[in-house]
Amino acid sequence: MPRVSDFALMLLGLLLLRSSSASSSAPAPRSAPGAAPRLPGAGLEVPRVLTGGQALGQWFADRFGLALEVLRPNVPDQMLRPIALSVVAQWAHETGRGRAEFNFNLGGWRARKTDPYFVARDVQTGAELFRWTAYGDLPNAVADQLKRLHDTFPSAWALLMTEPNTSRWIEELGKRGYYTANPLNYAHAWASNRAELGALAA
Secondary structure (H helix, E strand, C coil), rough: CCCCHHHHHHHHHHHHHHHHHHCCCCCCCCCCCCCCCCCCCCEEECCCCEEECCHHHHHHHHHHHHHHHHHHHCCCCHHHHHHHHHHHHHHHHCCCCCCCCEECCCCCCCCCCCCCCCECCCCCCCCEEEEEECCCHHHHHHHHHHHHHHHHHHHHHHHHHCCCCCCCCHHHHHHHCCCCCCCHHHHHHHHHHHHHHHHHHH
């Protein structure tokens, strides 16, 4: 069983590694058409850019592959794929299977004080505008959002690690305030996504 400290240190190392390589003296590569812009300093507003919208197979493969990469050092081999699949199925629900994924924000995370952010309405209320964390690239987005899930919702994370094939961790997220939608509807949507995406993960 992975220790919490091991996982946190591994994610921190991955983030620092990606950060150091991004801040080297080499010139930054130009963004591909349609890609999210390189982000300015922390805490600044950036344009809302659609980073999803690919065919479902491609959207899933990119995010599932990165989730496997980030989780692999501290998750037992036999649990790795079920855990990654369960997380990406939750991201699929949060983003409408990528159709409403902006700035690589996969889990509907509100911006922290120092995060670059974009402003958009909360889909659940339809009225309120919120600041949402904006990520400059998918690898850092996946690593940080897994770390946030681990750090912010430890009881749900513990269930994800031991029972990734059940909706208990999803229900625990609701109990801890991750979402305010009907828990049964949310769990059903997650299970539906997980079943369909599971065929792509085979």
